Amino acid sequence: MKRLALMLLLVAALATSVGLLLRPATQASPDVAITVNSTADTNTRDSVMTLREAMLMATGDLAVADLSFEECQQVSSAEWSLLYCWSPVFPIGSGTAETIVFDTSVFPPVSPATITLGSALPTLNTGGDTVDGTSTGVIVGYTPQILSPCFDITSDNNTIKGLEINGCYGGAVGIRGGAEGNTVGGSSPGEGNVMSHGGEGDVVEISGSGTDANVVKGNYIHSNHGNGVVIGSGARDNTVGGSNPGDRNVISGQTISGGGVAIAGSGTRGNVVKGNYIGTDPSGTSPLSNGQWGVFITSGAQDNTIGGSSPGDRNVISGNLQEGVFISGSGTTGNVVRGNYIGTNASGTAGLPNGAQGVAIGVGAQDNTIGGTGAGEGNLIAYNEDDGVWVYSDATATDAAGNTSEFSTPMAVPEPTLTPSPTPSPTASPTATGTPSPTATPTPPAGPTRTLQWAPGWHNAAWSGASTPAEVFACAAGKYAAAYRLVNGSWERYFPDRPDISNMGPLAPYDAFLILITQPVTCTMPVAVASGSSRTLQWGVGWQNAGWSGADGTPPEQAFACAAGNYAAAYRFTDAGLERYFPGRPDISNMGPLNKYDAFLILVTAPVSCTMAIAP
């Protein structure tokens, strides 16, 4: 029977494809396109081609002959012959290059459709394959808590471009196992990926010995909990960005636990980070802070280059909550930081300070070069909150004579010795996905209200009503990208219209929250009638974020009296930056009196039951 079926197939195929077989051999550069026309995440012989199925085909794990009639129609080189799908001229699978594209009627560019993955996509393990969402509206979403990256690459010369990749808990793209020559993004309009709202994993991770010469360009990497791009474990000669404007990655707005670009590990060398905006919005004019450093080179990474001497090589590394560039660790040598703007806007005309030093050379790092004597090699390092360049006592940096760098003045606010080590980062930092769509001005709530003026960027405020996150933040609808709340030491998050990746519960009056505003907004918020004359907060050790409920104009010492002896520091996040209060240290405190609903961060050193007044 098998033989009979095969004979039938061959006869039918010959009968229908003589024309194809007679094509000249010069046509042989196969350009097989597999079109995805479903948002499902299935692998079943039905009427639609899914992304999972297309990737299985590209890697040779799903054969053309197994496809249904309708699935067969989605393979450009294939045709149906009585009983089977076949590709008479071009082979498809592990040895050939396939391009996976998307049907615009299912994935219209103006109204992107989401493929929600139920498990990790098939690993691209045979090389040369492309997933191309350019000119279509494709969102690849992921259910939280799956640890693998959405796209896993272990072979050479694959490309992932033009996609929106959201909510990938284990990262958006992982390149590993000696994979070379892969590209994440692209230089032409629409080829960059937008990768956002991920979980704990690094968004793009390039790792391992032999994982070399990969390129990450043209992407917008924002609002993730992990770091933006990480190159580690011996990966070499990879490039993040490029010298042309289209190559620029914007790597900004990762949350309090995420930095911009990290290069780490012994043997990790020769990598180049250039032409990117790290910590600013895509225009390079406003901060869109990464919660940690902009660029971190550590743990023995050597001979990596940040920037370059031509203007196109310049990174703008500004607006990050911690250091702009942080180089540390024994064996971390030979790295070069050159030609960048660190702490300024993209035109170098105004400050977008990093929250700590512009460049910090930490413990053990030796012989790294900041700037240079040649044309264009100096960095513009200015406006940062702390020193322009800071070198730890046992570290050295080569700051070549003639360096044109400018160093900003240190702010000189020493931390008291009793302050425990975690530094407050009351700023997390997701960004808007694409352009936030303008919405009608929300109707102010009935009854008593209060009005908050918010500029773009992070704000820390306290809620005054009682309701769900969607209701709480309704006054800023369309003008914010994300909100966070610190609960028992971990962050709850809320992304508008993304219940799948939001986990914030209802808010009570005086609950503090962080909100990332994308457009100026006047937020009118209801005020619930005060109930009782006091409330009691149970605080464990560590950072707490709460709202003051007592009278306006209460000095910090009095406001935090309920925790006296059990806290080391308190901060308030204002438009002007962080105000600090250290108990018993008026010389280094600068926090003004608190008003009702002011949010504050407090570093609790022993569990305390804090009873706080409620002003009428």
Ligand SMILES: [Ca+2]
């Ligand atoms: Ca199918």
Ligand SMILES: [Ca+2]
């Ligand atoms: Ca292939």
